[in-house]
Amino acid sequence: MYKEICNKYAPTKDNLIYILHDIQDTHPQHYISEEAVEVVSEYLKVPANHIFGVLTFYSMYSTKPRGTNIIRLCESPPCYIKGSDNILRKLKTMLSVNVGETTKDGAFTLELAACLGVCGNAPVMMVNDDVYGDLTEEKIEEIIGKIRGGN
């Protein structure tokens, strides 16, 4: 399956970032495994250590399995002064996880992010590709509840 993803792109190194995005997005656990790295390394003729270097450099990639839904809460100054810390506390207690961890049922992974570019609605978080702004503790309950219900 990793090979099929690779085949969609020309085997040049500049496509590495794209291929990694694609692999991660299509994996149900949103991560890039060692096995995937081997396949990409073979395909692009780029050493595996280069790929690991890239993987660990960018914040959007993960080398560890993650939940179905990835929560990325913005902690940059504009969101911080609008109370992102309270939102973080709420998320931690509601999901019983710390930052970087995944809930027992595998539904959510909690992460922190730098400015997501939606600061007009601070505090802001993304769940997968969806943006949620003007967050309050009540809103968090509603959002998490809705996603849980939909699954």
Next chain:
Amino acid sequence: MKYFRSHILIGINETSLNSGVNAFIQALRQELAKNDLQEEINVLETGPLGFFGKGICLTVYPENTNYENVKIDDLPELVSDHFLKGRPLKRLMLDASGKFDPKFNYEHRIVLRNSGIIDPESIEEYLGTGGYEAWEKALLQMQPMEIVEEVKASGLRGRGGAGFPAGLKWSFTAPLEAEQKYVVVNADEGEPGTFKDRLIMEGDPHQLLEGIMICARAIGATKAWIYIRGEYKLCINRLNLAIKQCHEFGILGTNIFDSGFDLDIEIKVGAGAYVCGEETALIESLEGNRGNPRWKPPFPGIKGLWQCPTVVNNVETLANVPYIIKNGSGEFKKYGTPECTGTKVFTILGDVAHPGLCEIDMGTTLRTIINEYAGGMKKGFKFKAALVGGAAGVILPDKMLDVKMDFASLNQYAAVLGSGAILVMNEHQSIVDMLWSILRFFRHESCGKCSPCRIGTQHLYALISKIRKGEGTIEEVELMLTTAETMQQTSFCALGQSPIMAIRSALENFKDEFIEITKK
């Protein structure tokens, strides 16, 4: 053409999409049809409207009434009151007191002139506003060096932060003989508090493409890349669509307008690293590497992407170019100040009445921006300070409210305009907390290539955390300053040279707060 009595403009952006704007539009159309208004009232999906409200926002023309947080349940009342009875629905208006007039925002618009007015997904609408006339002129009537000279004469300075003159940058690359040259658009927008480039791309993607084309022709590049952050999904979709439309219309591709000139534009998506906004790190990332900056010189203009001459410009910089080429540099220079011509898009956040964006003349004072464009402070709050330019910016106190917001004026105060983000703080907010948050950001974003920044950002964060807890000493406050100074002198790239800005301005203007907390 159909004649409509009113137009309802609906802002489609990340926030409204999240509030279910698509279902909303369907319901609105049904409601209009139910009242037999579908031939009279036009519903237009567009980009940013120029103000920030909660949820789904609408502007109704020609009245210029702004509504916010409109829900499907509100539609029967809204349609009946506003469109049948002709009286605006006060309850949902953006500012019921009527004091704030976002129309004001539209006065001096160059890069946002079409935003919130045309449908950004339609090339026909862009063409209808005179779009791609500048491209045709640049391609068929102007020599490359003439374009460079015109942009030089306009005084346009880079809008990505540093303010380097765009025409001058192009003039280094244009005369070089090379097999391949590139234009790279910096759409990585990562400076906290900044989202102007997103709004420019969401609201009018074709204008950016036209700017890229003109730049490519000026320097002789046949390929351009837009490096855009992965989170900006709507921008990515709209730009891809716009590029496709250009190919269909023969505006991009081979032998464009029979001129013999070829050009293609491609989008590359980033993967989340602030430092990739630095132009050489961005180039590394485009090549498929870790985003570690390169040594300069050679500058990208001489040796950039795959060692080819490459012009890197910010989104807003390039979005100004079609206007300059179409109307001439003289028209452009009517805006702004003599040293900093044109307009600037600012994003205003924090405790103001109307957070949002405005495009105004370079050199407008901070006071005017806050009072007139953002509707003043939020009710019940007093101004304490503004963080200008994001994390790499400075903290300005109230005695600086009359400083002019342009590159040259701010430089006189050892401050920076940066990306144009303005974060307003009220009198209850703590500068120590703010600095803590800024230094946490730098600690996280240091790329680790050079030791002054890799170690320095850790050290600064440890110091401010201790001080913030009330466990620090005044010597440690001073140590932050000297550490940041050392970093400024020895760091490899501008990221490590930046924390000094916030630290120095915080200590110069709010030293009391630091003294107080160390006495605890």
